[in-house]
Structure formats: structure tokens, C-alpha cells
Amino acid sequence: MTRGATSMVTFRPGEQNGCMRLGDGAVIHQVHGAKIGADVGSAVFSNFLLWRERPAAAMAVRVLIPVAASGVVLALADLDGLSRTRRGRYVLAHMPFSAQAVRLAGDALMGMGAYRRSAPMMVAGAAVIGAGWSHALWPRPLTPAVPAAKAGPAGGSRASSG
Numbered sequence: 001m002t003r004g005a006t007s008m009v010t011f012r013p014g015e016q017n018g019c020m021r022l023g024d025g026a027v028i029h030q031v032h033g034a035k036i037g038a039d040v041g042s043a044v045f046s047n048f049l050l051w052r053e054r055p056a057a058a059m060a061v062r063v064l065i066p067v068a069a070s071g072v073v074l075a076l077a078d079l080d081g082l083s084r085t086r087r088g089r090y091v092l093a094h095m096p097f098s099a100q101a102v103r104l105a106g107d108a109l110m111g112m113g114a115y116r117r118s119a120p121m122m123v124a125g126a127a128v129i130g131a132g133w134s135h136a137l138w139p140r141p142l143t144p145a146v147p148a149a150k151a152g153p154a155g156g157s158r159a160s161s162g
Contacts, residue, residue: 024083027095029073031087036068038069042108047122049113062111094135103132 029035042065049058073079082088110125 020067021039024092025074025079027091028079028083028088029070029077030095031091032073032077032079032082034077035066035069035073039066042066047111049109050114051117055114058114061154062107075151090136096135099138103129106130106132127152 006017042061046058046062049061083092106125106128109128112120113119113121113123113125129144
């Protein structure tokens with residue numbers, strides 16, 4: 001096999017790779033099967049390690065595996081194709097920073113529950129993660145009604161002569 005052009009992608013802030021911007025890629029990659037598998041698998045194994053009171057190993061698993069999976073998916077996956085799928089469109093429309101923060105808080109709660117050996121706390125963390133993924137169901141903030149622009153006289157605008 002010859003070495004030449006690779007399939008590795010180099011992202012720079014604001015730069016586009018084909019049609020995909022770095023910001024969109026960072027959101028889209030979260031629904032790639034390999035990334036979801038790495039996230040779920042590392043969380044389960046990390047929770048097991050936390051339950052067994054091995055916090056250093058648990059944190060390494062909980063952080064390093066998802067970061068490595070993100071790097072691989074961002075570099076090698078067809079994110080443009082993924083963005084055209086149902087889940088890709090969903091995550092682009094319904095995964096703002098606030099929803100990602102809710103998911104992260106749920107993961108932290110689940111990890112704390114595992115460390116404290118509290119199954120109810122772990123279930124609560126999983127529910128918070130589910131709420132983060134359910135951003136489309138969140139109530140929308142009320143926007144004040146914008147009054148219609150007042151129409152001037154029938155002839156259009158007035159021009160004063162002086």
C-alpha cells in the first residue's frame with residue numbers, strides 16, 4: 001500500500017471540509033454509531049470501576065476512550081452523509097450547547113451515583129442524559145409579540161417642505 005493522500009481530515013476553526021464546518025462536525029459526530037458505542041461502553045465500564053472504588057482508572061476510561069473515539073470519527077467518518085440522515089438532522093436542529101451541558105451533567109450524576117453506590121442516583125443521571133437528548137421536547141421560551149408596523153397615510157411617507 002502506498003502512502004500518499006490520507007483520509008485524515010484537518011479542521012481549522014471556521015474552515016469548511018467539503019460542506020461540513022468544524023462546528024457542525026463536532027455536533028454530527030455525536031450520533032455516529034462508533035462514537036455512541038464508545039461513549040456508552042466507556043460510561044458503563046467507568047461506572048463499574050467507580051462502584052469498585054477505582055476512581056483514577058474510572059476517570060481515565062470515562063475521558064480517554066470518548067476523546068479517542070471523537071478523534072477517530074471526526075477524522076475518518078463520512079460526516080456529510082451522516083448529516084443527511086434522520087439522526088443527523090435531529091442533532092443539528094436540537095443539540096445546542098445547553099442540551100450538551102445537560103447530558104454532561106447527567107453523566108456526572110451517574111458517575112457520582114456509581115462512586116457512592118447509589119442505584120437511584122445512577123438512574124437519575126441516566127434520566128438527565130435522556131432529557132439532554134430530548135431537546136426537541138423542551139418548552140420553547142415565549143417570545144414577545146412584535147407589533148405590526150404602523151402604516152402611514154395612504155400616500156406613503158410624508159415629506160415636509162420648508
